[in-house]
Amino acid sequence: MKKFITLLLLFGTIATLFTACATGGDTSNKPNTVHMKELVFSPTTITIHKGEKVNIVNDVTIAHIIANGTWQNNVPKVGKESGAPQINIQFTGNDSQEIGPFNTAGTFQFYCTVHPGMNLTVIVK
Ligand SMILES: [Cu+2]
Numbered sequence: 001m002k003k004f005i006t007l008l009l010l011f012g013t014i015a016t017l018f019t020a021c022a023t024g025g026d027t028s029n030k031p032n033t034v035h036m037k038e039l040v041f042s043p044t045t046i047t048i049h050k051g052e053k054v055n056i057v058n059d060v061t062i063a064h065i066i067a068n069g070t071w072q073n074n075v076p077k078v079g080k081e082s083g084a085p086q087i088n089i090q091f092t093g094n095d096s097q098e099i100g101p102f103n104t105a106g107t108f109q110f111y112c113t114v115h116p117g118m119n120l121t122v123i124v125k
Pocket of ligand 1: 038039063064065112113114115118
């Protein structure tokens with residue numbers, strides 16, 4: 001009986017740990033992570049391999065909307081390069097989401113539709 005209870009406790013601990021990992025918490029240590037501050041991506045350019053995703057972590061309590069395109073002199077230039085994943089993602093604050101996968105090699109531009117000049121370049125090799 002004592003052995004059974006020990007096993008039960010052990011199982012509960014493992015299940016709790018597994019759940020904590022699976023549901024995220026801090027995702028900033030994932031590979032290919034780009035952070036969002038108030039008005040900028042950090043870094044502004046990231047290089048990844050074909051088939052990978054980019055993990056975007058919003059470090060601030062500010063909403064961002066990420067889409068295909070780029071800011072040029074504070075004018076949004078909307079457009080999706082051939083082979084780019086279609087992206088239109090809303091971040092509400094202190095949240096994170098993945099974009100991709102990027103299955104085509106190339107250079108892909110993304111921008112925050114809310115904040116002029118907030119550009120991200122993803123280079124896929
Ligand atoms: Cu933004």
